[in-house]
Amino acid sequence: MAPRSSKCNKKEANRGAWTAEEDQKLAQVIEIHGPKRWRSVAAKAGLNRCGKSCRLRWMNHLRPNIKRGNISDQEEDLIVRLHKLLGNRWSLIAGRLPGRTDNEIKNYWNSHLSKKIKQNEKPVRSSTWQEPDTVKTKVLDMDNVAKRSEEGTSKTLEDSKFSFGGDGFFDFSNEDPLNLEWMSEFLELDETLYGFP
DNA sequence: AAGTATACCAACCGCGAGCGC
DNA sequence: GGCGCTCGCGGTTGGTATACT
Numbered sequence A: 001m002a003p004r005s006s007k008c009n010k011k012e013a014n015r016g017a018w019t020a021e022e023d024q025k026l027a028q029v030i031e032i033h034g035p036k037r038w039r040s041v042a043a044k045a046g047l048n049r050c051g052k053s054c055r056l057r058w059m060n061h062l063r064p065n066i067k068r069g070n071i072s073d074q075e076e077d078l079i080v081r082l083h084k085l086l087g088n089r090w091s092l093i094a095g096r097l098p099g100r101t102d103n104e105i106k107n108y109w110n111s112h113l114s115k116k117i118k119q120n121e122k123p124v125r126s127s128t129w130q131e132p133d134t135v136k137t138k139v140l141d142m143d144n145v146a147k148r149s150e151e152g153t154s155k156t157l158e159d160s161k162f163s164f165g166g167d168g169f170f171d172f173s174n175e176d177p178l179n180l181e182w183m184s185e186f187l188e189l190d191e192t193l194y195g196f197p
Numbered sequence B: 001a002a003g004t005a006t007a008c009c010a011a012c013c014g015c016g017a018g019c020g021c
Numbered sequence C: 001g002g003c004g005c006t007c008g009c010g011g012t013t014g015g016t017a018t019a020c021t
Helices: A020-033 A038-044 A051-062 A073-086 A090-095 A102-120 A133-140 A142-150 A181-194
Strands: none
Touching: A020 A038, A020 A051, A038 A051, A051 A102, A073 A090, A073 A102, A090 A102
């Protein structure tokens, strides 16, 4: 079987760290043609890189509004909660953290939070606790939420009914960790935005 | 100061889904 | 319906920086 086109040609393509010059070329082409058809973007930019490498570079580093630097306590808290809810759905989690990338969150989780959580793992729920059916059902709809969000048909978080703190993130300061209300609101948000029951 | 271990992050890889022909 | 192309995702790897002995 012929090699899949999405695979990078290991012999021909540039590999390893991106140079400032490559970044500049890529950004210029994307400015003109937009962040799509990555293979043709790579070709137009004259980069000896495969399309998916260009996409990754754009998504994780060159995109506007990328937030660099330390992850705040609030962001960390949100990541932990979303991970509890969604598991390793990094892109979905990243979608709830403006300016953060899935790769960054995944790295952060693997290097910081997974250890932290193992250390601090305490039973948060009683042994008799059961996840409400409504929550279970709606979690399944997160795939649709993510898709619509990616398609750009969703509203931004800023448009939502959620209130944000001064730095643009959820304020959990007054929340009871055992309270499922937050999760319900999280799910209700998508119901409101996207109209599925 | 040198060697080693660990942490962190960028990039790569393989797979599956969606789409058009 | 089958096939190829493209894209996006999650897991993994590898390089560099920092901490430790």
